[in-house]
Amino acid sequence: MxxxxxxxxxxxxxxxxxxxxxxxxxxxxxxxxxxxxxxxxDQRHLAAYNASGRLxxxxxxVVADDASWKMRQVAVSxxxxxxxxxKTLVEASEHLALxxxxxxxxxxxxxxxxxxxxxxxxxxxxxxxxxxGIPHFKMQKVL
Numbered sequence: 001m002x003x004x005x006x007x008x009x010x011x012x013x014x015x016x017x018x019x020x021x022x023x024x025x026x027x028x029x030x031x032x033x034x035x036x037x038x039x040x041x042d043q044r045h046l047a048a049y050n051a052s053g054r055l056x057x058x059x060x061x062v063v064a065d066d067a068s069w070k071m072r073q074v075a076v077s078x079x080x081x082x083x084x085x086x087k088t089l090v091e092a093s094e095h096l097a098l099x100x101x102x103x104x105x106x107x108x109x110x111x112x113x114x115x116x117x118x119x120x121x122x123x124x125x126x127x128x129x130x131x132x133g134i135p136h137f138k139m140q141k142v143l
Contacts, residue, residue, distance in 0.1 A: 001056065001085065003092040008041045016047055016058035016075075023075040028132055040140035046092055048076075048085050057085040061093055068140075069097050074113075090120055094143055103143050107108045109137040 006012040017032065025031060044061040052073045057076035064070045071093055097105055109117050111128065114137055118124075122139040129136055 001048055001050055003046055003088060003089060005096070006045045006047045006058075008045065009044070012047060012055075013045060014047060019055055019058055019077060020073050020075045023078065024073065028134065030132060044096065046089055046096070048089050048092075056080050057089050059089050059093060061096070064106055067102060068106055069093075069100075071101050071105055071107040074107075086116065087120065090117075094141070098103050098143050104140060105143060106138065106140045108136045109139050111137065114139070117141075 006016060017037065038141060040060060045058065046061070047058045048056045050056055055073070055077070057080070060072050062070040062072060071090070074086060076089075077139065079087040094105060097103075101141050105122075106125075107117070107122070108131055109122075111134070114124065120141070122141040125138045125140050129138075
């Protein structure tokens, strides 16, 4: 497995959007709007592939401020969930952040994903809240 940064508007980006739609949006009855996707032009996008070039997972990163980035839209293909793909993507994003001089990563985790992020050293910040109709927690990690 390898991870690479993919560019907005490329076929690789479009494939990642399809994966995010299938894994994160469709189960909630949601679709991306063109406006939502247009807002991603200045975000950083990472993707994980197997040796055959098959997309396994992806995530996006937003500059929150000079010292922190926000990780969002972490999606792993159902066929390879719980096989280390998400962990590899998160670690790759943290490495990229450190190279950019960023010392903190924040995210909004679905309640069901909180144990995954806790195992990677993230901590919850504040109380549970609702986002896209489901419970979430703000989480943070000092890199």
